[in-house]
Amino acid sequence: MTAATLALTQQRANRRLAIKLAVVAALMVGFAYGMVPFYNVFCEALGVDRARPELADTHAAAMRVEFDSNVAAGLPARLTALEPVTAGRAGGLIKAKFRLENLSDAPLGIRAVPSYAPERAGRFLQKLECFCFNALTLAPRETREVTVVLLVEADMPPELGAVTLSYMLYPLEENPHGEGKA
Amino acid sequence: MSTTANPTIDLGAGHHDHAHDHDHDHHTLTGWRRWVYATNHKDIGTLYLWFSFAMFITGGLMALGIRAELFTPGLQFWQPEFFNQLTTLHGVIMVFGAIMPAFTGLANWMLPLMLGAPDMAFARMNNWSFWLLPPAALLLIISLFVPGGAAAGGWTLYPPLSLQFGMGMDLAIFAIHLLGISSIMGSINIITTILNMRAPGMTLMKMPMFAWTALITNYLLVAVAPVLAGAVTMLLTDRHFGTHFFKAVGGGDPVLFQHIFWFFGHPEVYIMALPAFGVVSQIIPTFARKPLFGYHSMVYATASIAILSFMVWAHHMFSVGMPATAQLFFMFMTMLIAVPTGVKVFNWIATMWQGSMSFETPMLFAVGFVCLFTVGGFSGLVLSIAPVDTQMHDTYYVVAHFHYVLVAGALFSLFGAVYYWLPKWTGNMYSERAGKFHFWWSMVWFNVTFFPMHFLGLAGMPRRIPDYPLQFTDFNAIASVGAFCFGLGQLFFLYNVIHTIRGGVGKAPANPWDSPTLEWEVPSPAPHHTWETPPDEALVKKGLAAQALE
Structure with a gap:
């Protein structure tokens, strides 16, 4: 070449x-x-959890609600929020589902204790129905779906923005400390 | 100004021993035409290097503006809005204007010489790749003076801030488009040159390490520069054309931008680091007078780093809220990169081990690189741990980390490369005393500037703030003094280079370092045209044998 x-x-x-x-x-x-x-x-x-158009819409006061769930040390149970973050509107309803599991082979008596952050948000979220109202007994290895229905008060201040609603599971026989806040 | 004064290539010299069988009328171009119409790889390399130096000074002045403001708490010189523009433009200019073009310039100058090719594969496209850069730089500078000022949301251009700025952001977006097109064309050129134009006898696994790192780096660029272009185009259409990629109001998500940006951004980190590895892998064997230890493992390590770099991007955004599984995945992949990087560091050390070492300026910068890059690598490992990163995110610890890998890493390797190849470029030796002074000055003040930033970050000082609480005062004052001294030293570097161009301390021999790679087989200064007939196989094999590759 x-x-x-x-x-x-x-x-x-x-x-x-x-x-x-x-x-x-x-x-x-x-x-x-x-x-x-x-x-x-x-x-x-x-x-x-994504950025949400309903929360970006500033025309109507919206509240972002985050669910937190905890279990007292040593309690063989699990509580999981099925939708950990949700949004509500002033005057609207929020329905949230949780999965409650007994991890032991024995029946388990528990009580869920709620608390809010910031605390003043508690005034604007009314629980119409809550699995925390009653003590619950779970069969061995039982998995149960439980619900919470919240009413967001119409006079909710728009600057509140977001609230965390936390549930802590305690065994029934113990007297849970710090109860009574909610 | 300095480009035209630069007699890097003596137009008349060195041709007598080359056969001329085609048209060389571009030889006759003089003055500005030689540079504007440049198609010669050496001319274009020179343009790239001077351009990146000009950008380095521009970005450096912005850094000094930042450090002046942070010398004491309170607002002294700038309003916060302008301070934010400084941090943003400093980042964009240093990454896209200084470091990346400098490595492209080195590749342009050195690859044809090292591989035995007459020029780059596409000489005219090469001209375009360079001449897109000055307009891009100009757009960034102009953006400082438009209503609302330059982009001020950090070099990462995160929405929603980047959707809210004035036209300064549009100018930045267009600048990034131009820079991206320039990078892609440059990469195509470099890859093609390396794959198709090597001298006979030089197989891929016998190329100089610098060629390997250039090849892999430019593959990364072809893959990710378009992704950045896509991301900023989405920003542009969100800003002006009613799309909602990143606008939550329309169902978009600002976090999506972070994913796209860092899919580009992490390989980008290696686009700036790998060529530095290549430079150091040329310098260390030369001054240790031993072949590079573990050549094959170096190649595989470079390739592994490049592949892994596509799987770690979300470690830049641990704090956005990710499923724990995703955090674990990105955390472990990030840690995995330490393995091939460690292979490289150990190979450099093994190359030096029992070598007959001498410490001329290029070697000092290379050894300085190995030490300080490793420090930056380790702080990177600290940050890779997701729960730790959640604490350190956006603090000065991160600033310290990436300046250790980009200044003491990429920039030091560039200094080393300039001193190493300056005799070949200019035909003159530089002053060894002046070079050593430049190294030690930079080494000391670099650490004075950036080491205290680790402490500031650990104590919780956030990045990108013009004012800070009193308890951070002392370390900030130290860092500011260091920064001004470091900056001053770089003017001395400019003096060194100009002094060398003007004659330096005398003529340089063709092979001043007694190095076996091909670029040293042509006379110094390298004539305008080299390897018009490829080096013959015996010559190639002689060099390869000296590198223990044959």
């Missing part, structure tokens, strides 16, 4: 590679946009 044809072959090979790389670059722009629907699907699948 002469030097000239060699240079030509080289040029052609270079151009082919450059086109391939440019296609990769173009596809990667598409990938960036592809991350948008993928992110939505992923968050839904993992139950990730």
